[in-house]
Amino acid sequence: MSDIKNIIFRNQRLRSSEVLRSLTSETKLSKDYLIFPIFIKAGNNIKSEIKSMPDIYQLSIDNALKEISSAIDVGIKSFILFGIPDNKDEIGSSAFANDGIIQQALREIKKHFPDILLITDLCMCEYTSHGHCGVIKNKNLDNDATLKLLNKQALSLANNGADMIAPSGMIDGVVESLRYCLDHNGFKNLPILSYSAKYASSFYGPFREAAESEPEFGDRKKYQMHSANKKEAIKEVLHDISEGADIVMIKPALSYLDVINELKNKIHIPIAAYSVSGEYSMIKAASKMGWIDEKSAMNEILLSIKRAGADMIITYFAKDFAKNNK
Ligand SMILES: [Zn+2]
Structure with missing residues (x-):
């Protein structure tokens, strides 16, 4: 009847039902695989919504316990903690104080939820008065002096119960320095998740409001990566692996899927991707305007990061995703 020739490839056959689509889904x-970031602020009964990140809050420890509890209820088991201390100084000394905000939080959270995984961000920028990621000399970051402070911070966090240390400042030699320090102080089995390739990105904007870590002068382009570079990211990752990193991270995620994908085929340790605040806030803002559907955009973006090759994803959507995908 029809003069159309026989079509050999009917790819739509395997898309014809929900069950078939699920059966043939590659990712x-x-x-x-999700890690939920928590911002912890000194004080009591604080729950202040971050304006540029709807539904994400700065929380005092008492309220952080409630937030973590509600995330556990929907099945989230891994968290990364960021601290907003009471006071900041030139060398960020509250980063390694036993009564520092994250140290206190670790003790409290572990007491209530001993079985969850608590990753602690390791950097100075949340604790220094100038907002840079380490010791500043003549308006420049002193890389090697910063390593000493990071070792102190790591030991303090480890002593207070951190399950994983995540150096985020792109400080050269940090993984080797931390590994040596941890190994010689009784923490041979504490894993390091290195922010190996952290790009100087405009998508961090909302986070800086969240963590109150905007630099007082200059920017972080001297120690974070240029978004044009991929080979350099591979080099950073390989260095970190050779220094003993257990997991490497690419940050941000969405604009760097090619980097994640290339690494997937090159390395044999887990890859984490940090889907950053700007990625989250764009979806939230567009959905608030009625321009996109929040839930399906969230699912699509997270899936794309996994498909690119990330083994785990740090995302502000962790709780929402878990709620919607029981
Ligand atoms: Zn930093």
């Missing part, structure tokens, strides 16, 4: 994303 599955589960809440098991």
Whole structure:
């Protein structure tokens, strides 16, 4: 009857039902692979919404316990903690004080939820008065002097119960320096998740409001990566692996899927991707305007990061995703 020739490839056959689509889906994303960031602020009964990040809050420890509890209820088991201290100084000394905000939080959270994984961000920028990621000399970051402070911070966090240390400042030699320090102080089995390739990105904007860590002068382009570079990211990652990193991270995620994908085929340790605040806030803002559907955009973006090759994803959507994908 028809003069159309026989079509050999009918790819739509395998898309014809929900079950078939699920059976043939190449990538599955589960809440098991998500890490939820928590911002912890000194004080009591604080729950202040971050204007540029709807539904994400700065929380005092008492309220952080409630937030973590509600995330556990929907199946989230891994968290990364960021601290907003009471006071900041030139060398960020509250980063390694036993009564520092994250040290206190670790003790409290572990007491209530001993089985969850607590990753602690390791950097000076949340604690220094100038907002840079380490010791500043003549308006420049002193890389090697910063390593000593980071070792102190790591030991302090480890002593207070951190399950994983995540150096985020792109300080050269940091993984080797931390590994040596941890190994010689009784923490041979404490893993290091290195922010190996952290790009100087405009997508960090909302986070800086969240963590109150905007630099007082200059920017972080001298120690974070140029967004044009991929080979350099591979080099950074390989260095970190050779220094003993257990997991490497690419940050941000969405604009750097090619980097994640290339690494997937090159390295044999887990890759984490940090889907950063700007990625989150763009979806939230567009959905508030009625321009996109928040839930499906969230699912699509997280899935794309997994499909590119990330083994785990740090995302502000962790709780929402878990709620919607039981
Ligand atoms: Zn930093």
